[in-house]
Amino acid sequence: MNGPHDVGGRAGFGDVMPDADEPAFHADWERRVLGLTLCCGALRHWTLDESRHARESLSPALYYSSSYYQIWLTALEALLIHHGEMTREELDDGVVHQAGLATERCLEARRVPSVLATGAPTARTLESKPRYRTGDRVRTIVDHTKGHTRLPGYARDKPGTIVEIHEAHVFPDKNAHGRHAGNQDTRGQSEQPEWLYTVAFECQDLWGKGGETNTSVTLEAWESYLRAE
Amino acid sequence: MVQEHDPHTHDHHDHGHAHDHDNHLEPTAARVRALETLLVAKGLVDPAAVDAIIDTYENKVGPRNGAKVVARAWVDAEFRHWLERDANAAIASIGFSGRQGEHMQVVFNTPEIHNVVVCTLCSCYPWTVLGLPPTWYKSPAYRSRVVVEPRRVLAEFGLFLDAATKVIVRDSTAELRWLVIPERPAGTETLDEAALAELVTRDAMIGTARVESCLSAATDSPVDREEPSA
Numbered sequence: 001m002n003g004p005h006d007v008g009g010r011a012g013f014g015d016v017m018p019d020a021d022e023p024a025f026h027a028d029w030e031r032r033v034l035g036l037t038l039c040c041g042a043l044r045h046w047t048l049d050e051s052r053h054a055r056e057s058l059s060p061a062l063y064y065s066s067s068y069y070q071i072w073l074t075a076l077e078a079l080l081i082h083h084g085e086m087t088r089e090e091l092d093d094g095v096v097h098q099a100g101l102a103t104e105r106c107l108e109a110r111r112v113p114s115v116l117a118t119g120a121p122t123a124r125t126l127e128s129k130p131r132y133r134t135g136d137r138v139r140t141i142v143d144h145t146k147g148h149t150r151l152p153g154y155a156r157d158k159p160g161t162i163v164e165i166h167e168a169h170v171f172p173d174k175n176a177h178g179r180h181a182g183n184q185d186t187r188g189q190s191e192q193p194e195w196l197y198t199v200a201f202e203c204q205d206l207w208g209k210g211g212e213t214n215t216s217v218t219l220e221a222w223e224s225y226l227r228a229e
Numbered sequence: 230m231v232q233e234h235d236p237h238t239h240d241h242h243d244h245g246h247a248h249d250h251d252n253h254l255e256p257t258a259a260r261v262r263a264l265e266t267l268l269v270a271k272g273l274v275d276p277a278a279v280d281a282i283i284d285t286y287e288n289k290v291g292p293r294n295g296a297k298v299v300a301r302a303w304v305d306a307e308f309r310h311w312l313e314r315d316a317n318a319a320i321a322s323i324g325f326s327g328r329q330g331e332h333m334q335v336v337f338n339t340p341e342i343h344n345v346v347v348c349t350l351c352s353c354y355p356w357t358v359l360g361l362p363p364t365w366y367k368s369p370a371y372r373s374r375v376v377v378e379p380r381r382v383l384a385e386f387g388l389f390l391d392a393a394t395k396v397i398v399r400d401s402t403a404e405l406r407w408l409v410i411p412e413r414p415a416g417t418e419t420l421d422e423a424a425l426a427e428l429v430t431r432d433a434m435i436g437t438a439r440v441e442s443c444l445s446a447a448t449d450s451p452v453d454r455e456e457p458s459a
Contacts, residue, residue, distance in 0.1 A: 004343070005350055005351060006349070006350060007349060007369045007372045007373040007374060008350075008372065008376045008377075008400065009347035009373060009376060009377050010369070010373045011373070011382050012368040013368070013370040013373050014304060014370050015370060015385065016365050016368065016370045016371045016375075016382055016385055017364075017368070017387070018363070018365045019363070019365065019366055019439070020434070022363050022364060024234065024286065024287050024360070024361050025287070026364075026372070027258065028433045029257055029258040029261040029262070029417045031283045031287070032261050032262075032279060032281065032283075033261055033315050034263055034283065034286065034361075035278070035279030035282040036261070036264065036265055036268065036279060037284050038274075038282050039268075039274045039275070039278050039279055039282070040268070040273070040274065043273060046335065051242075052350075052351055055351070056350070056351075056446055064369070068352070068364065068367050070257060073257070073260065073261060073264070075331075076264070077264065080268075082250045085273060086267065086268075087269070091263065091264065091267070094266065094267065095393070096267060096270050096271060099271060099272075100268075100271030100272045100273040102273065102356065103271070103272040106272055106273055106275055106278075108273060108275050108276075108278060109277035109278040109280070109281045111278075112278050112281035112282055112285070113281070113285075114263065114329050115328075116282070116285055117326065117327040117328075118327060118328075119327045119329065119330065119331040120328070120331065121326035121331040121332065121404075122331065122332070122403075122404040123331075123332060141366070142259055148406060150350060150402045150403060151402070152349050152350055154349075154376065154401065155400075157448070166332075166403075166405065167332075169332075169403060169404060170282070170404075172403075182337065182450060196403055196405075197376075198405075200397070203377075206376075206377075207377055210377065211377065212377075212378055212381070212396070213378050214377065214393070214394070214395050214396065214399070215375050215380065215395070215396040215398065216396070216398070217380055217397075217398045217400055218393070218397060218398070218399055218400065219399075219400040219401075219402045220402045220403035221399070221402070222403075
């Protein structure tokens, strides 16, 4: 989707402001938002792709006026409401009106080290062979979508070169919109893995005369993002 | 992006979430506290698990991990080749694996090629080796500009690249996570792996800095680098 998150090449955000002595968190509530987001993800109502989609679905005015963890917080509330774990009324008045659903999947503290150490690998086995080879010239698709995609707007309908073929990976455009709800019967059906490639684009092809010379941008593209050039 | 808090007034939170003065909570802090209270009451969140996650990323996982990978790559040719072939396995052999580092990719900066990492769509970053990303990495300013004008952005970081050096910007659009192995600085031939790791900075592993030699750091003298013509 052409959401507010898709900022590559957009103007007006000002200078980069590096801070060498920056703390990991600027307020205690930021710590809690990180922890709560990971704990709620462990309930398995939604995928990481769906949580990204929730963040990029904020209105542009809200997205740009929110700090990083405020975006996470707003998206987390929306996901909990969407998946029936919370109501707007509960969030507003702070009183529990309905019981939790996925309580059996509550992440216990003793499981945190193993859960973080395991992560959530997205590589999958595919029967089919990759369509492209290293060195192939390709062009990215231009299809507009209102759903989640990891093809940035600046890289649509652009010519590039395959520089590396990876494993097949879960396809976020589908995985962000699947049914999960922790149901063993439906989990995984929306993954629809595809071959993943690293594709290189020359800056002149992306930005014309506005690009710097002797520079390129690479990104990871799933096979259906690409057409043979 | 708007920062609600002055970071300098919030460096005293060293005991978790136990606030005793709700009346003074700022709106976002109150909202987060209300959400956590509801989630705990519903049996969906164990507050000790939240504490454990915070402790992991605030105190245990950070760029010192990546620095060990870099130093090993500098001194051990076999390890460097392993990184090239299978970065995931090579990095896991030092003990770093897991969330937001499930599929590691490593690139080597040289005088000819300079890699710099970004995530234009969100904030993808190799947590296992670098910890949580700094605010500037997550900011729309960096994400929007570095794919268009990387040389200008790097110059603002104090990194001036020769025009003959090819710049490759790595936009992290999938679950692959990129770690830059910076060039080993001159004058470090006598240093062992542990001492070398001390020189490696977070920004050098993102690609927005070089690793400075210990000699120049120790004497606080200007580093010999190409400055742009005034």
